[in-house]
Amino acid sequence: MITYAPGDTPLHRLDPRTKLFVQAAVAVAAFAHTTPRGLLLLTAFVLCVCWLAATPVLASLRTYRAFLPFLVAAPAVEGATLGAPWFVPADAVTPALASYRVLLLLLVSTAYIRTTRVRESRAAIQWLLPGRAGVVLGAGVGFVLRFLPLLRDDLASIRSAMDARLGSARPLRERVRLIGLTGLRRVFARADRFALALQARCFAWNPTLPPLTATWRDAPATLVGVALVAWAVA
Amino acid sequence: MTITVDDYTYRYGEEPAVDRVSLTVADGEFLVLAGPNGSGKTTLVRGFNGLLTPDEGAVRVNGHPVADDPVAARAGVGMVFQDPRDGFVAATVGADVAFGPENLGLARDEIDRRVDDALDAVRMSDRGGERIDELSGGERERVAIAGALAMDPDHLVLDEPFTGLDLRARESVLDRLAALDADGVSVVVVTHDLRDLHPLADRTVVLSDGSVALDAADPSPAALRELGVRPP
Secondary structure: OOOOOOOOOOOOOOOHHHHHHHHHHHHHHHHHOOOHHHHHHHHHHHHHHHHHOOOOHHHHHHHOOOOHHHHHHHHHHHHEOOOOOOEOHHHHHHHHHHHHHHHHHHHHHHHHHHHOOHHHHHHHHHHHOOOHHHHHHHHHHHHHHHHHHHHHHHHHHHHHHHHHOOHHHOOHHHHHHHHHHHHHHHHHHHHHHHHHHHHHOOOOOOOOOOOOOOOOOHHHHHHHHHHHHHHHHO | OOEEEEEEEEEEOOEEEEEEEEEEEOOOOEEEEEOOOOOOHHHHHOOOOOOOOOOEEEEEEOOEEOOOOHHHHHHHEEEEOOOHHHHOOOOEHHHHHHHHHHHOOOOHHHHHHHHHHHHHHOOOOOOOOOEHHHOOHHHHHHHHHHHHHOOOOOEEEEEOOOOOOOHHHHHHHHHHHHHHHHOOOEEEEEEOEOOOOOOOOOEEEEEEOOEEEEEEOOOOHHHHHHOOOEOO
């Protein structure tokens, strides 16, 4: 889910710089408007973005399910008390809204990743941040976006292999330990193979990047980004 | 346009995986590098483009020592890994095939031309926008070959390219290899099964325990079988 999906949606056709700008504007707005009403408006916007990007919301959230316990834990811990009444709902509201805000940002990021080729992201980053810093950041983002899907596939294959031999019958702790240890070994092995592939194909810090050309389609998207920023600072 | 290997030795720990191997891959030659599992085939070919640095000996590509300029060696020797998925770095066919030429710093037009040519060579010219993880095993193998071809290499090395492929996919890959051979690209295929490759091979080198046990244009089936290689 968190990898580029070829397509011809309105978001696929946007310049990656515009998409990065709108993404940043959503983040700014989400941090500025932390009230339920503000987040409700942002939710509507984010759902609209996902729809335009043909990004399935539930499947995207399932992809992040490993992080969801942390998002739930924050308000739970904040609201908990050591004595009666044991839980104060009012204390949990602010962290719950913050956790919800994170979910919205994850969804916008997923829509970006699914509609933007890695090399386009790299070109946009290097355009935004010229010089060596941009090269390093662009290459770093490229590595992460290329490596993470491989890692997820590896973890999924470990889980499938366990299930195929009735590993799901084992206690939860045992399963977590097996997936954790095997996963860690696979991470290192996968990193080695990934590095080898990059070497074999002449990895360069300064490759030819795709040209970035903004079109008339970027104008409304840019206006939306500007509106979000204006809303945030108003 | 040759690959020259002189006294190549590579050790994993104390044990040599490849032990003082010398061989030359001539211009336009179709060489089959055979041997049973663990005989050192992959370790040897990974030295052809500097992915492994030999403990002793040297490799030269087109006359230039690989150790002096590994990037030039990698541009000259295209490599397809045993599991093609290990070589993919992008989500879609076109982006992955373009990865190598982009790293060479070529102009965008030239990159596009090379990607088109490479995909055309493996009969996937209209599939550049497809996701790699949705392709079949044979198609992935062809994409991996296209990725290597887009570097416009003088030599192409394929490590066990037929593993897990069905008959049609094998025939398709073989067709591509025959066409490349006809175009003058020297091809090295690592395998332990000579059945499909025999008609194409100019020469067969068999490794056993890290050393060259046989080097012949047309080895006898009995000799191959004795060395753990499935004869044609």
